[in-house]
Amino acid sequence: MVPSASPVLDLTETHEAVLSWYDAHARDLPWRRPRTSAWAVLVSEVMLQQTPVSRVEPAWRAWLARWPTPADLAAAPTAEVLRAWDRLGYPRRALRLRECAAVIRDRHGGRVPQSEEELRELPGIGTYTAAAVAAFAYGRRAVVLDTNVRRVLGRALAGQALPPPALGRDERDRAAAYLPADAARSVRWNVGVMELGALVCTARAPRCEACPLRGSCAWLRAGRPADPHAATRRRQAWHGTDRQARGRIMAVLRARDGWHAEADLLRAGAGGADPAALTDPTQPARALASLVSDGLAVVRYDQQHAGGEHERGTSGVQGAGECNHDGAAPTYRLP
DNA sequence: AAGCCGGGGGA
DNA sequence: TCCCCAGGCTT
Structure with missing residues:
Protein backbone atom coordinates (compact mmCIF):
# COMPACT_ATOMS: atom_id res chain seq x y z
CA MET A 1 0.00 0.00 0.00
CA ALA A 222 23.05 14.64 -10.06
CA GLY A 223 25.57 17.44 -9.64
CA ARG A 224 23.80 19.22 -6.77
CA PRO A 225 21.05 20.83 -8.86
CA ALA A 226 19.49 24.06 -7.61
CA ASP A 227 16.30 24.27 -5.64
CA PRO A 228 13.35 24.37 -8.07
CA HIS A 229 11.10 26.10 -5.51
CA ALA A 230 13.63 28.87 -4.91
CA ALA A 231 11.34 31.43 -6.49
CA THR A 232 8.26 30.54 -4.46
CA ARG A 233 10.15 30.14 -1.21
CA ARG A 234 9.63 33.47 0.46
CA ARG A 235 11.26 34.15 3.73
CA GLN A 236 9.17 35.84 6.38
CA ALA A 237 9.87 39.52 6.73
CA TRP A 238 11.08 40.79 10.05
CA HIS A 239 11.85 44.51 10.02
CA GLY A 240 8.72 46.55 10.41
CA THR A 241 6.48 43.60 11.18
CA ASP A 242 4.03 43.14 14.01
CA ARG A 243 6.27 40.35 15.28
CA GLN A 244 9.14 42.74 15.71
CA ALA A 245 6.88 45.22 17.51
CA ARG A 246 5.57 42.45 19.79
CA GLY A 247 9.10 41.37 20.56
CA ARG A 248 10.12 44.88 21.53
CA ILE A 249 7.11 45.28 23.79
CA MET A 250 7.73 41.91 25.43
CA ALA A 251 11.34 42.87 26.13
CA VAL A 252 10.13 45.92 28.05
CA LEU A 253 7.52 43.93 29.97
CA ARG A 254 10.11 41.31 30.95
CA ALA A 255 12.64 43.90 32.03
CA ARG A 256 10.66 45.32 34.92
CA ASP A 257 7.98 44.04 37.26
CA GLY A 258 4.78 45.95 37.82
CA TRP A 259 2.49 47.98 35.62
CA HIS A 260 3.73 49.77 32.52
CA ALA A 261 2.15 52.88 31.02
CA GLU A 262 0.61 52.28 27.63
CA ALA A 263 2.51 55.14 26.01
CA ASP A 264 5.84 53.58 27.04
CA LEU A 265 4.93 50.26 25.50
CA LEU A 266 3.66 51.82 22.29
CA ARG A 267 6.88 53.74 21.97
CA ALA A 268 8.88 50.58 22.57
CA GLY A 269 6.78 48.80 19.95
CA ALA A 270 7.69 51.58 17.52
CA GLY A 271 11.37 51.00 18.18
CA GLY A 272 11.72 54.00 20.45
CA ALA A 273 10.20 56.45 18.00
CA ASP A 274 6.87 58.25 18.10
CA PRO A 275 4.32 55.67 16.97
CA ALA A 276 2.59 58.36 14.91
CA ALA A 277 5.71 58.65 12.76
CA LEU A 278 5.52 55.03 11.59
CA THR A 279 4.42 54.01 8.13
CA ASP A 280 1.63 52.19 9.92
CA PRO A 281 0.88 54.27 13.03
CA THR A 282 -1.62 51.67 14.26
CA GLN A 283 0.98 48.91 14.46
CA PRO A 284 2.20 49.34 18.05
CA ALA A 285 -1.34 49.37 19.42
CA ARG A 286 -2.25 46.35 17.32
CA ALA A 287 0.82 44.51 18.54
CA LEU A 288 0.07 45.32 22.16
CA ALA A 289 -3.55 44.25 21.79
CA SER A 290 -2.45 40.97 20.26
CA LEU A 291 -0.13 40.28 23.18
CA VAL A 292 -3.05 40.74 25.57
CA SER A 293 -5.20 38.55 23.38
CA ASP A 294 -2.52 35.86 23.41
CA GLY A 295 -2.25 35.91 27.19
CA LEU A 296 1.28 37.32 27.11
CA ALA A 297 0.23 40.56 28.81
CA VAL A 298 -2.64 41.75 30.98
CA VAL A 299 -4.23 45.19 31.02
CA ARG A 300 -5.68 47.16 33.91
CA TYR A 301 -7.68 50.37 33.73
CA ASP A 302 -6.76 52.95 36.33
CA GLN A 303 -8.58 56.15 37.19
CA GLN A 304 -6.38 58.92 35.87
CA HIS A 305 -7.41 61.36 38.61
CA ALA A 306 -7.55 58.94 41.51
CA GLY A 307 -3.87 58.59 42.08
CA GLY A 308 -3.80 55.35 40.17
CA GLU A 309 -5.22 53.51 43.16
CA HIS A 310 -8.70 52.64 42.03
CA GLU A 311 -8.71 49.59 39.86
CA ARG A 312 -11.45 49.59 37.28
CA GLY A 313 -10.90 46.04 36.32
CA THR A 314 -8.49 43.77 34.55
CA SER A 315 -8.93 41.75 31.47
CA GLY A 316 -7.06 39.25 29.45
CA VAL A 317 -9.30 39.83 26.47
CA GLN A 318 -9.70 43.54 25.83
CA GLY A 319 -7.56 45.08 23.15
CA ALA A 320 -5.24 47.98 23.73
CA GLY A 321 -7.25 51.03 24.64
CA GLU A 322 -10.27 49.92 22.74
CA CYS A 323 -12.92 49.91 25.44
CA ASN A 324 -14.87 52.68 27.05
CA HIS A 325 -13.46 53.10 30.51
CA ASP A 326 -13.71 56.85 30.37
CA GLY A 327 -11.18 58.59 32.50
CA ALA A 328 -9.31 55.31 32.79
CA ALA A 329 -5.71 54.94 31.66
CA PRO A 330 -4.68 51.42 30.61
CA THR A 331 -1.52 49.97 32.12
CA TYR A 332 0.04 46.60 31.30
CA ARG A 333 2.24 43.94 32.81
CA LEU A 334 3.17 40.31 32.38
CA PRO A 335 0.36 37.93 33.42
C1' DA B 1 -2.82 25.55 2.08
C1' DA B 2 -1.40 29.80 3.80
C1' DG B 3 -0.33 33.13 7.27
C1' DC B 4 1.22 34.21 11.65
C1' DC B 5 4.18 33.75 15.63
C1' DG B 6 10.91 35.96 17.76
C1' DG B 7 15.34 36.54 17.75
C1' DG B 8 20.04 35.95 16.92
C1' DG B 9 24.33 34.52 14.83
C1' DG B 10 26.95 32.80 10.95
C1' DA B 11 27.99 33.31 6.07
C1' DT C 1 22.63 42.19 4.48
C1' DC C 2 20.73 37.75 3.96
C1' DC C 3 19.28 33.37 5.58
C1' DC C 4 18.23 29.61 8.53
C1' DC C 5 17.04 27.47 12.78
C1' DA C 6 14.94 19.76 16.41
C1' DG C 7 7.46 23.68 14.39
C1' DG C 8 2.71 24.55 15.94
C1' DC C 9 -1.68 26.72 15.63
C1' DT C 10 -5.37 29.19 13.40
C1' DT C 11 -8.17 30.35 9.55
Whole structure:
Protein backbone atom coordinates (compact mmCIF):
# COMPACT_ATOMS: atom_id res chain seq x y z
CA MET A 1 0.00 0.00 0.00
CA VAL A 2 3.03 2.25 -0.13
CA PRO A 3 3.92 2.14 -3.83
CA SER A 4 6.28 5.12 -3.94
CA ALA A 5 8.20 4.03 -0.89
CA SER A 6 10.39 1.27 -2.23
CA PRO A 7 13.94 2.10 -1.14
CA VAL A 8 16.31 3.50 -3.74
CA LEU A 9 19.36 3.03 -1.54
CA ASP A 10 20.48 -0.15 0.14
CA LEU A 11 18.85 -0.03 3.55
CA THR A 12 21.49 -1.84 5.57
CA GLU A 13 24.38 0.06 4.02
CA THR A 14 22.66 3.41 4.46
CA HIS A 15 21.79 2.71 8.08
CA GLU A 16 25.29 1.52 8.87
CA ALA A 17 26.88 4.56 7.23
CA VAL A 18 24.79 7.01 9.24
CA LEU A 19 25.01 5.11 12.52
CA SER A 20 28.77 4.78 12.48
CA TRP A 21 29.16 8.39 11.40
CA TYR A 22 26.97 9.43 14.34
CA ASP A 23 28.98 7.34 16.78
CA ALA A 24 32.11 9.19 15.69
CA HIS A 25 30.78 12.74 15.32
CA ALA A 26 27.77 13.30 17.55
CA ARG A 27 27.76 16.40 19.69
CA ASP A 28 27.56 15.92 23.42
CA LEU A 29 24.24 17.69 23.94
CA PRO A 30 22.95 17.62 27.52
CA TRP A 31 19.49 16.27 26.69
CA ARG A 32 21.06 13.29 24.95
CA ARG A 33 22.76 12.06 28.08
CA PRO A 34 21.59 8.89 29.79
CA ARG A 35 19.09 9.33 32.60
CA THR A 36 17.73 12.57 31.16
CA SER A 37 14.09 12.58 32.22
CA ALA A 38 11.30 12.39 29.64
CA TRP A 39 10.14 15.78 30.81
CA ALA A 40 13.59 17.26 30.25
CA VAL A 41 13.62 15.79 26.75
CA LEU A 42 10.19 17.25 26.06
CA VAL A 43 11.31 20.68 27.26
CA SER A 44 14.34 20.51 24.98
CA GLU A 45 12.20 19.64 21.98
CA VAL A 46 9.81 22.52 22.58
CA MET A 47 12.67 24.97 23.03
CA LEU A 48 14.28 23.67 19.87
CA GLN A 49 11.19 24.45 17.80
CA GLN A 50 12.68 27.16 15.59
CA THR A 51 15.45 28.07 18.03
CA PRO A 52 19.07 26.95 17.38
CA VAL A 53 20.82 24.49 19.68
CA SER A 54 23.44 27.00 20.79
CA ARG A 55 20.83 29.28 22.27
CA VAL A 56 18.71 26.53 23.77
CA GLU A 57 21.48 24.82 25.72
CA PRO A 58 21.98 27.35 28.55
CA ALA A 59 18.27 28.13 28.75
CA TRP A 60 17.44 24.43 29.02
CA ARG A 61 19.87 23.90 31.90
CA ALA A 62 18.51 26.85 33.86
CA TRP A 63 14.92 25.87 33.14
CA LEU A 64 15.28 22.28 34.34
CA ALA A 65 17.24 23.34 37.40
CA ARG A 66 14.37 25.60 38.35
CA TRP A 67 11.44 23.42 37.32
CA PRO A 68 12.63 19.79 37.26
CA THR A 69 9.16 18.24 36.88
CA PRO A 70 5.89 19.07 35.12
CA ALA A 71 4.26 19.79 38.48
CA ASP A 72 6.96 22.34 39.27
CA LEU A 73 6.40 24.22 36.04
CA ALA A 74 2.62 23.99 36.25
CA ALA A 75 2.74 25.77 39.62
CA ALA A 76 5.00 28.58 38.42
CA PRO A 77 3.66 32.13 37.91
CA THR A 78 3.24 33.02 34.24
CA ALA A 79 5.42 36.11 34.53
CA GLU A 80 8.33 34.05 35.83
CA VAL A 81 7.89 31.49 33.08
CA LEU A 82 7.99 34.23 30.46
CA ARG A 83 11.07 35.80 32.03
CA ALA A 84 12.85 32.46 32.14
CA TRP A 85 11.95 31.95 28.49
CA ASP A 86 13.77 35.23 27.92
CA ARG A 87 14.71 35.68 24.26
CA LEU A 88 14.23 32.19 22.94
CA GLY A 89 11.54 33.63 20.69
CA TYR A 90 7.90 32.75 20.10
CA PRO A 91 6.97 33.25 23.77
CA ARG A 92 3.60 31.58 23.20
CA ARG A 93 5.63 28.37 23.31
CA ALA A 94 6.39 29.11 26.96
CA LEU A 95 2.70 29.49 27.75
CA ARG A 96 1.89 26.24 25.97
CA LEU A 97 4.73 24.45 27.71
CA ARG A 98 3.27 25.40 31.05
CA GLU A 99 -0.19 24.32 29.93
CA CYS A 100 1.39 21.10 28.77
CA ALA A 101 2.89 20.62 32.22
CA ALA A 102 -0.49 21.16 33.84
CA VAL A 103 -2.16 18.61 31.58
CA ILE A 104 0.57 16.07 32.33
CA ARG A 105 0.14 16.68 36.05
CA ASP A 106 -3.66 16.57 35.97
CA ARG A 107 -4.39 13.86 33.43
CA HIS A 108 -1.26 11.74 33.26
CA GLY A 109 -0.29 11.44 36.91
CA GLY A 110 2.64 13.78 36.42
CA ARG A 111 4.39 11.51 33.93
CA VAL A 112 5.01 12.36 30.29
CA PRO A 113 2.89 9.99 28.17
CA GLN A 114 4.72 7.55 25.91
CA SER A 115 2.56 7.15 22.82
CA GLU A 116 2.70 9.60 19.95
CA GLU A 117 -1.07 9.79 19.99
CA GLU A 118 -1.22 10.91 23.63
CA LEU A 119 1.74 13.24 23.21
CA ARG A 120 0.11 14.84 20.19
CA GLU A 121 -2.85 15.84 22.37
CA LEU A 122 -0.67 18.00 24.61
CA PRO A 123 -0.57 21.79 24.06
CA GLY A 124 2.35 22.84 21.90
CA ILE A 125 3.19 19.27 20.88
CA GLY A 126 2.71 18.68 17.17
CA THR A 127 3.58 15.82 14.86
CA TYR A 128 7.31 16.32 14.99
CA THR A 129 7.65 16.85 18.74
CA ALA A 130 5.39 13.92 19.59
CA ALA A 131 7.56 11.63 17.46
CA ALA A 132 10.77 13.07 18.88
CA VAL A 133 9.70 12.58 22.50
CA ALA A 134 8.46 9.06 21.85
CA ALA A 135 11.78 8.22 20.21
CA PHE A 136 14.32 10.12 22.29
CA ALA A 137 12.68 9.93 25.71
CA TYR A 138 11.20 6.44 25.47
CA GLY A 139 13.20 4.65 22.80
CA ARG A 140 10.15 4.10 20.65
CA ARG A 141 10.12 3.60 16.91
CA ALA A 142 8.74 6.78 15.34
CA VAL A 143 9.06 8.71 12.10
CA VAL A 144 10.92 11.83 13.21
CA LEU A 145 10.74 14.40 10.44
CA ASP A 146 12.22 17.76 11.24
CA THR A 147 13.81 20.26 8.90
CA ASN A 148 17.18 18.46 9.10
CA VAL A 149 15.84 15.00 8.38
CA ARG A 150 13.67 16.31 5.57
CA ARG A 151 16.67 17.95 3.93
CA VAL A 152 18.98 14.95 4.29
CA LEU A 153 16.43 12.45 2.99
CA GLY A 154 15.29 14.83 0.28
CA ARG A 155 18.83 15.08 -1.01
CA ALA A 156 20.05 11.54 -0.53
CA LEU A 157 16.89 9.77 -1.66
CA ALA A 158 15.08 12.18 -3.96
CA GLY A 159 17.90 14.33 -5.32
CA GLN A 160 16.24 17.55 -4.14
CA ALA A 161 18.32 20.51 -3.04
CA LEU A 162 15.76 21.38 -0.40
CA PRO A 163 12.54 19.71 0.70
CA PRO A 164 9.30 21.17 -0.69
CA PRO A 165 7.59 23.87 1.41
CA ALA A 166 4.81 21.52 2.49
CA LEU A 167 5.45 18.10 3.99
CA GLY A 168 3.52 15.66 1.82
CA ARG A 169 2.33 12.10 2.25
CA ASP A 170 4.93 10.82 -0.19
CA GLU A 171 7.71 12.34 1.84
CA ARG A 172 6.42 10.80 5.04
CA ASP A 173 6.02 7.40 3.40
CA ARG A 174 9.57 7.58 2.12
CA ALA A 175 10.92 8.42 5.56
CA ALA A 176 8.92 5.56 7.07
CA ALA A 177 10.36 3.17 4.50
CA TYR A 178 13.87 3.98 5.67
CA LEU A 179 13.19 3.73 9.38
CA PRO A 180 15.05 0.72 10.81
CA ALA A 181 12.73 -2.02 12.03
CA ASP A 182 14.51 -2.43 15.34
CA ALA A 183 13.38 0.20 17.85
CA ALA A 184 16.78 0.94 19.40
CA ARG A 185 18.32 1.19 15.97
CA SER A 186 15.51 3.45 14.74
CA VAL A 187 16.23 5.92 17.54
CA ARG A 188 19.90 6.11 16.60
CA TRP A 189 18.95 6.49 12.94
CA ASN A 190 16.60 9.36 13.73
CA VAL A 191 19.10 11.27 15.82
CA GLY A 192 21.91 10.37 13.44
CA VAL A 193 20.17 11.71 10.34
CA MET A 194 19.18 14.81 12.26
CA GLU A 195 22.76 15.36 13.38
CA LEU A 196 24.00 14.81 9.85
CA GLY A 197 21.66 17.55 8.67
CA ALA A 198 22.85 19.88 11.42
CA LEU A 199 26.58 19.36 10.97
CA VAL A 200 27.25 18.23 7.38
CA CYS A 201 24.21 18.25 5.13
CA THR A 202 23.43 21.86 6.00
CA ALA A 203 21.03 24.09 4.13
CA ARG A 204 23.53 26.72 3.08
CA ALA A 205 26.92 25.14 2.39
CA PRO A 206 26.78 21.36 2.68
CA ARG A 207 30.11 19.62 3.24
CA CYS A 208 29.47 16.70 0.95
CA GLU A 209 33.09 15.55 1.08
CA ALA A 210 32.58 14.75 4.77
CA CYS A 211 29.24 12.99 4.33
CA PRO A 212 28.86 9.28 5.04
CA LEU A 213 26.29 9.12 2.21
CA ARG A 214 28.47 10.80 -0.42
CA GLY A 215 28.78 7.52 -2.31
CA SER A 216 25.05 7.09 -2.78
CA CYS A 217 23.44 10.53 -2.44
CA ALA A 218 21.07 11.19 -5.35
CA TRP A 219 21.51 14.95 -5.15
CA LEU A 220 25.30 14.81 -5.18
CA ARG A 221 25.30 12.31 -8.03
CA ALA A 222 23.05 14.64 -10.06
CA GLY A 223 25.57 17.44 -9.64
CA ARG A 224 23.80 19.22 -6.77
CA PRO A 225 21.05 20.83 -8.86
CA ALA A 226 19.49 24.06 -7.61
CA ASP A 227 16.30 24.27 -5.64
CA PRO A 228 13.35 24.37 -8.07
CA HIS A 229 11.10 26.10 -5.51
CA ALA A 230 13.63 28.87 -4.91
CA ALA A 231 11.34 31.43 -6.49
CA THR A 232 8.26 30.54 -4.46
CA ARG A 233 10.15 30.14 -1.21
CA ARG A 234 9.63 33.47 0.46
CA ARG A 235 11.26 34.15 3.73
CA GLN A 236 9.17 35.84 6.38
CA ALA A 237 9.87 39.52 6.73
CA TRP A 238 11.08 40.79 10.05
CA HIS A 239 11.85 44.51 10.02
CA GLY A 240 8.72 46.55 10.41
CA THR A 241 6.48 43.60 11.18
CA ASP A 242 4.03 43.14 14.01
CA ARG A 243 6.27 40.35 15.28
CA GLN A 244 9.14 42.74 15.71
CA ALA A 245 6.88 45.22 17.51
CA ARG A 246 5.57 42.45 19.79
CA GLY A 247 9.10 41.37 20.56
CA ARG A 248 10.12 44.88 21.53
CA ILE A 249 7.11 45.28 23.79
CA MET A 250 7.73 41.91 25.43
CA ALA A 251 11.34 42.87 26.13
CA VAL A 252 10.13 45.92 28.05
CA LEU A 253 7.52 43.93 29.97
CA ARG A 254 10.11 41.31 30.95
CA ALA A 255 12.64 43.90 32.03
CA ARG A 256 10.66 45.32 34.92
CA ASP A 257 7.98 44.04 37.26
CA GLY A 258 4.78 45.95 37.82
CA TRP A 259 2.49 47.98 35.62
CA HIS A 260 3.73 49.77 32.52
CA ALA A 261 2.15 52.88 31.02
CA GLU A 262 0.61 52.28 27.63
CA ALA A 263 2.51 55.14 26.01
CA ASP A 264 5.84 53.58 27.04
CA LEU A 265 4.93 50.26 25.50
CA LEU A 266 3.66 51.82 22.29
CA ARG A 267 6.88 53.74 21.97
CA ALA A 268 8.88 50.58 22.57
CA GLY A 269 6.78 48.80 19.95
CA ALA A 270 7.69 51.58 17.52
CA GLY A 271 11.37 51.00 18.18
CA GLY A 272 11.72 54.00 20.45
CA ALA A 273 10.20 56.45 18.00
CA ASP A 274 6.87 58.25 18.10
CA PRO A 275 4.32 55.67 16.97
CA ALA A 276 2.59 58.36 14.91
CA ALA A 277 5.71 58.65 12.76
CA LEU A 278 5.52 55.03 11.59
CA THR A 279 4.42 54.01 8.13
CA ASP A 280 1.63 52.19 9.92
CA PRO A 281 0.88 54.27 13.03
CA THR A 282 -1.62 51.67 14.26
CA GLN A 283 0.98 48.91 14.46
CA PRO A 284 2.20 49.34 18.05
CA ALA A 285 -1.34 49.37 19.42
CA ARG A 286 -2.25 46.35 17.32
CA ALA A 287 0.82 44.51 18.54
CA LEU A 288 0.07 45.32 22.16
CA ALA A 289 -3.55 44.25 21.79
CA SER A 290 -2.45 40.97 20.26
CA LEU A 291 -0.13 40.28 23.18
CA VAL A 292 -3.05 40.74 25.57
CA SER A 293 -5.20 38.55 23.38
CA ASP A 294 -2.52 35.86 23.41
CA GLY A 295 -2.25 35.91 27.19
CA LEU A 296 1.28 37.32 27.11
CA ALA A 297 0.23 40.56 28.81
CA VAL A 298 -2.64 41.75 30.98
CA VAL A 299 -4.23 45.19 31.02
CA ARG A 300 -5.68 47.16 33.91
CA TYR A 301 -7.68 50.37 33.73
CA ASP A 302 -6.76 52.95 36.33
CA GLN A 303 -8.58 56.15 37.19
CA GLN A 304 -6.38 58.92 35.87
CA HIS A 305 -7.41 61.36 38.61
CA ALA A 306 -7.55 58.94 41.51
CA GLY A 307 -3.87 58.59 42.08
CA GLY A 308 -3.80 55.35 40.17
CA GLU A 309 -5.22 53.51 43.16
CA HIS A 310 -8.70 52.64 42.03
CA GLU A 311 -8.71 49.59 39.86
CA ARG A 312 -11.45 49.59 37.28
CA GLY A 313 -10.90 46.04 36.32
CA THR A 314 -8.49 43.77 34.55
CA SER A 315 -8.93 41.75 31.47
CA GLY A 316 -7.06 39.25 29.45
CA VAL A 317 -9.30 39.83 26.47
CA GLN A 318 -9.70 43.54 25.83
CA GLY A 319 -7.56 45.08 23.15
CA ALA A 320 -5.24 47.98 23.73
CA GLY A 321 -7.25 51.03 24.64
CA GLU A 322 -10.27 49.92 22.74
CA CYS A 323 -12.92 49.91 25.44
CA ASN A 324 -14.87 52.68 27.05
CA HIS A 325 -13.46 53.10 30.51
CA ASP A 326 -13.71 56.85 30.37
CA GLY A 327 -11.18 58.59 32.50
CA ALA A 328 -9.31 55.31 32.79
CA ALA A 329 -5.71 54.94 31.66
CA PRO A 330 -4.68 51.42 30.61
CA THR A 331 -1.52 49.97 32.12
CA TYR A 332 0.04 46.60 31.30
CA ARG A 333 2.24 43.94 32.81
CA LEU A 334 3.17 40.31 32.38
CA PRO A 335 0.36 37.93 33.42
C1' DA B 1 -2.82 25.55 2.08
C1' DA B 2 -1.40 29.80 3.80
C1' DG B 3 -0.33 33.13 7.27
C1' DC B 4 1.22 34.21 11.65
C1' DC B 5 4.18 33.75 15.63
C1' DG B 6 10.91 35.96 17.76
C1' DG B 7 15.34 36.54 17.75
C1' DG B 8 20.04 35.95 16.92
C1' DG B 9 24.33 34.52 14.83
C1' DG B 10 26.95 32.80 10.95
C1' DA B 11 27.99 33.31 6.07
C1' DT C 1 22.63 42.19 4.48
C1' DC C 2 20.73 37.75 3.96
C1' DC C 3 19.28 33.37 5.58
C1' DC C 4 18.23 29.61 8.53
C1' DC C 5 17.04 27.47 12.78
C1' DA C 6 14.94 19.76 16.41
C1' DG C 7 7.46 23.68 14.39
C1' DG C 8 2.71 24.55 15.94
C1' DC C 9 -1.68 26.72 15.63
C1' DT C 10 -5.37 29.19 13.40
C1' DT C 11 -8.17 30.35 9.55
